[in-house]
Amino acid sequence: MNIGVVGAGSIGLLLSARLAQRSHHIVCYVQREDQKRELNQWGIHLLPEKVRLPVQAKRTEQMTDHDLVIVSVKQPQIHPVIDVIKQTLSPDTPLLFLQNGMSHLEQVQRLKQPIWIGVVEHGAIRLNDHTVRHTGLGVIRAGTLRKQDQHSMKNRLNMLNDDRFPFVYEEDWERMVKQKLAVNAVINPLTALFRVKNGDIMLNSHIKKLGKHLCYEACDVLGLDRDTMWEMVVRIARATSKNESSMLTDIEKGHETEIDSISGYLLKSHELDLPYTRFVYHAVKAIELKNQEEDDT
Numbered sequence: 549m550n551i552g553v554v555g556a557g558s559i560g561l562l563l564s565a566r567l568a569q570r571s572h573h574i575v576c577y578v579q580r581e582d583q584k585r586e587l588n589q590w591g592i593h594l595l596p597e598k599v600r601l602p603v604q605a606k607r608t609e610q611m612t613d614h615d616l617v618i619v620s621v622k623q624p625q626i627h628p629v630i631d632v633i634k635q636t637l638s639p640d641t642p643l644l645f646l647q648n649g650m651s652h653l654e655q656v657q658r659l660k661q662p663i664w665i666g667v668v669e670h671g672a673i674r675l676n677d678h679t680v681r682h683t684g685l686g687v688i689r690a691g692t693l694r695k696q697d698q699h700s701m702k703n704r705l706n707m708l709n710d711d712r713f714p715f716v717y718e719e720d721w722e723r724m725v726k727q728k729l730a731v732n733a734v735i736n737p738l739t740a741l742f743r744v745k746n747g748d749i750m751l752n753s754h755i756k757k758l759g760k761h762l763c764y765e766a767c768d769v770l771g772l773d774r775d776t777m778w779e780m781v782v783r784i785a786r787a788t789s790k791n792e793s794s795m796l797t798d799i800e801k802g803h804e805t806e807i808d809s810i811s812g813y814l815l816k817s818h819e820l821d822l823p824y825t826r827f828v829y830h831a832v833k834a835i836e837l838k839n840q841e842e843d844d845t
């Protein structure tokens with residue numbers, strides 16, 4: 549397939565490399581000239597295998613139609629990408645959105661294109677503009693926003709699917725996104741606040757206890773079963789145990805996190821008090837603010 553990947557960060561580079569390995573033609577859309585140059589010159593260096601995969605790189609404004617366009621920028625970065633999509637892509641080009649959280653869904657639903665909503669259960673970390681380490685093998689789950697797109701989506705998803713990098717079709721995308729939100733509402737703030745890798749939150753009995761409270765609060769808001777969800781959180785934390793969560797990476801780099809679309813989304817959509825969620829929300833925002841103040845001085 550001919551695939552465009554918007555955003556060549558940890559997940560964008562991982563996806564581009566894994567799909568290029570299966571001989572798909574990949575165009576990475578990036579926002580910086582230096583990253584474009586590096587990717588065109590070196591391709592993607594994929595670890596731990598130490599292989600180089602050739603890709604083409606262009607600026608996001610140069611976006612054209614593909615068999616599929618995958619959007620792998622972070623939730624707070626999505627507005628300008630949606631503007632480019634509106635201006636450049638035909639209404640037939642399918643779009644796969646992979647953001648954590650749920651705040652982007654309202655905007656995305658207004659697009660005319662066939663929309664696939666996906667969640668990533670892999671762990672990945674970008675080491676430089678053309679090098680990525682695959683730190684936790686998981687799956688990518690996706691479903692279609694509109695029923696009429698299901699058939700063509702299933703066909704295309706089959707073309708992407710591979711035992712070493714699975715894509716799984718999900719009939720109930722809303723449930724899938726809610727479950728991923730509950731997982732992120734536990735793992736992401738705890739790893740960011742305690743500065744630990746995903747697996748470590750299950751090894752420290754106190755952090756694990758906080759995790760269970762966060763999980764139960766998320767389940768109560770989202771209408772999910774508490775025990776099933778806690779099992780899922782434990783499974784994903786273990787499967788990605790060596791991974792730094794995307795929120796921890798953001799905190800360490802002094803970047804804005806996705807806390808607003810994860811814990812913030814839960815707080816906004818519920819009237820009951822969620823004391824554990826409220827605490828981690830403000831704690832992560834406090835670190836963001838501190839990082840910002842340090843940058844300004």
Ligand SMILES: NC(=O)C1=CN([C@@H]2O[C@H](COP(=O)(O)OP(=O)(O)OC[C@H]3O[C@@H](n4cnc5c(N)ncnc54)[C@H](OP(=O)(O)O)[C@@H]3O)[C@@H](O)[C@H]2O)C=CC1
Pocket residue numbers: 554555556557558559560577578579580608620621622623625628629646647648668669670671672673674791792793794806
């Ligand atoms: N990392 C992980 O292990 C996991 C991440 N996720 C989710 O996947 C999504 C992506 O995360 P991740 O890859 O870690 O994030 P990164 O911050 O590593 O990557 C985001 C990339 O998007 C780029 N970008 C921002 N705006 C634009 C634009 N207008 N045009 C082109 N590129 C742009 C950034 O460019 P620049 O480098 O120039 O800033 C950056 O390279 C998030 O929602 C995250 O929560 C889900 C599961 C696991």
Ligand SMILES: CC(C)(CO)C(=O)C(=O)O
Pocket residue numbers: 648668669670671731732735736746784788791792793794795
């Ligand atoms: C599943 C998990 C926690 C993997 O690291 C993730 O989604 C993230 O880091 O944002």
